Amino acid sequence: MPSIEETPEFIIQLAKDQRLDACLVLSSAIILVYDYIITFDLEVSLIWSYHSGWSWTTMLYILNRYLPFVDTINGLWHDFVLGIPRDACMLSFQATGWLYVIGISVTEIILTIRTWAIWRRDRRLAAILLLFFAAVWGPKFAVMAIFTNSLQFDPAPYPSFVGCNLVAANQILFVSWALLMVYQAGILILMAYGGYIGYCSGGNTALFTAVYRDGILYYLYLFVLSLINIAVIKAFPRYITLLAAYVTPPLD
Known part of the structure; x- marks a missing residue:
């Protein structure tokens, strides 16, 4: 009697999941390249043509801009290459997890600096933000370590199987999204309250409106994405393996 791993239904479902995973990674790669193309002129004029020297915030931008390409290439490799050994799959998926958490942390640092600037670089707020960042991102890195070490891979179920056969992963990943x-939410509250104070003080210029509108909308967008990821993990635990391979890349 064949085991469940050998049944046609299991193989068909596995093939569907693998195809969905590959489509998600490929679509994210297309969006990433498209975003890079339409914003490259701004990067040249504001970064590469700026001759006053690079600051550490510029270096953060470069990391935020180009780290997703490393992550995406890695994702395409472990989703579209035939006959990948299990050890190589483990290393590739672990790299995906760590590139995600490092990339998102860089993005959040940039947005936190922006929020701090809105509050006129208040020193007390700077100390609070540093403590807040450490309190959230310390556990977030620990969660990622637990998650990446929990990944389990099986050999390819059939000869033409493409990519890695990820079969199990700890659902603790939802904690990472919850921490995010x-x-x-904390940064969004600070930004919204800072915008309210600025507006009451007469700040109603086009630049003022753009900074707060774009900043608040961006954080609302990220908040909703995180909520969706948590909902998917809790409601459909089978798709935790897909989220292991498709974690949201840093946004420019």
């Missing part, structure tokens, strides 16, 4: 939501 906590941090985003």
Whole structure:
């Protein structure tokens, strides 16, 4: 009697999941390249043509801009290459997890600096933000370590199977998204309140409106994405393997 791993239904479902995973990674790669193309002129004029020297915030931008390409290439490799050994799959997926958490942390640092600037670089707020960042991102890195070490791979179920056969992963990944939501909610509150104070003080210029509108909308967008990821993990635990391979890349 064949085991469940050998049944046609299991193989068909596995093939569907693998195809969905590959489509998600490929679509994210297309969006990433498209975003890079339409914003490259701004990067040249504001970064590469700026001759006053690079600051550490510029270096953060470069990391935020180009780290997703490393992550995406890695994702395409472990989703579209035939006959990948299990050890190589483990290393590739672990790299995906760490590139995600490092990339998102860089993005959040940039947005936190922006929020701090809105509050006129208040020193007390700077100390609070540093403590807040450490309180959230310390556990977030620990969660990622637990998650990446929990990944389990099986050999390819059939000869033409493409990519890695990820079969199990710890659902603790939802904690990572929950921590991200906590941090985003805190920064969003600070940004919204700072905008309200600025507006009451007469700040109603086009630049003022753009900074707060774009900043608040961006954080709302990220908050909703994190909420969706948590909902998917809790409601459909089978798709935790897909989220292991498709974690949201840093946004420019």
